[in-house]
Amino acid sequence: MMAGGVLALDLATNTGWALGRLPLQPLLPIEARVQKPPQPMSGWVRFGAPGCSVGAFADAAERWGRAFLTEHQPTGMIIEKPILPQETNPDTVLKLNGLAAVFLMLAHRFSIRWVRNAQPSTVKKSFCGRGGPGKEGVQAECLARGWRFATDDEADALALLDYAGHLAAKERAAA
Template identity: 40%
Template sequence: MAGGLFALDLATNLGWTCAPVPPGPPPTALVLASVRMPEPPGGIYRVGTPGCSVGAFLSDYGDWFDRKLAALEPAGVIYEAPILPKMANHHTSLKLMGLAVLTATICYRRKVHLLGCEQPSTVKKHFTGHGDADKPAIIATCMNLGWNPIDDNHADSMALWSLGCHRVQDAARQRRGRAA
């Protein structure tokens, strides 16, 4: 995927990773012995200011994401499905779901392929081999790959980037198979 894949762990403390899709298997705990890849660039972004309105929160994210897309020029975007806490109030629900809606909207407007939305358990299973892996397990897998995530949000985006790479590589193999 020319231009790279941009992975987003959508939350108030947002993790992001953007790098080209590797030619070989994507890095995971399951292929550690055979794969050593450079750490994909990324980081964290604190969306909004504490206590800000839903409008200010989403406006801040939209501006940040639009600037990132313009600067990084990724070919595709993948994000982790927002998980609403059991006791989430309306304000929190709007913020979390609004991040997903804005991601899709801005990708559409910029004509950036939206690879999709992944469930956290799918990301964890791909990256660590366990769908119920906790945050320290995701960070440990990153560290075992020689990567140094800033925090668990950044680590989640790295794991999501790995899954996105797998999805892109599978699609390319399927296209080659149909063309043969």
């Protein structure tokens, strides 16, 4: 068990997660490719069976989140803001926005004080060192750092955790 650290969540039907301690001095992308920082804990989870109800989906997310937070006890959480496709149905809107609400509720319940959210485009630019790299760019950057991942959602969560380090460092400098 690793108590502490920050949990990064790329919220979707298949949610990517990464857990790690934030460095005091985060690396720029070029530095990270050379220095190869250690791989954070990471993985992905699917909430509910395909086509399940919004309630079953939210219940599965809450149960997984509660168990994860109980076991790992992170002190921070960062979630990627949901991006809704232009053509989507109301259940998808409820599921994606509901996921954010479920994890914000869990952060409150577990007294996690450092809770942030991030725009996906900002995360990708920070992680890759340039704008608009897309999922392939994030995956390539993970591989350049020596980080393994099973899905694009897991790679996105690793990028989000890296971004959390930069955000926390910026907040410390401004304080």
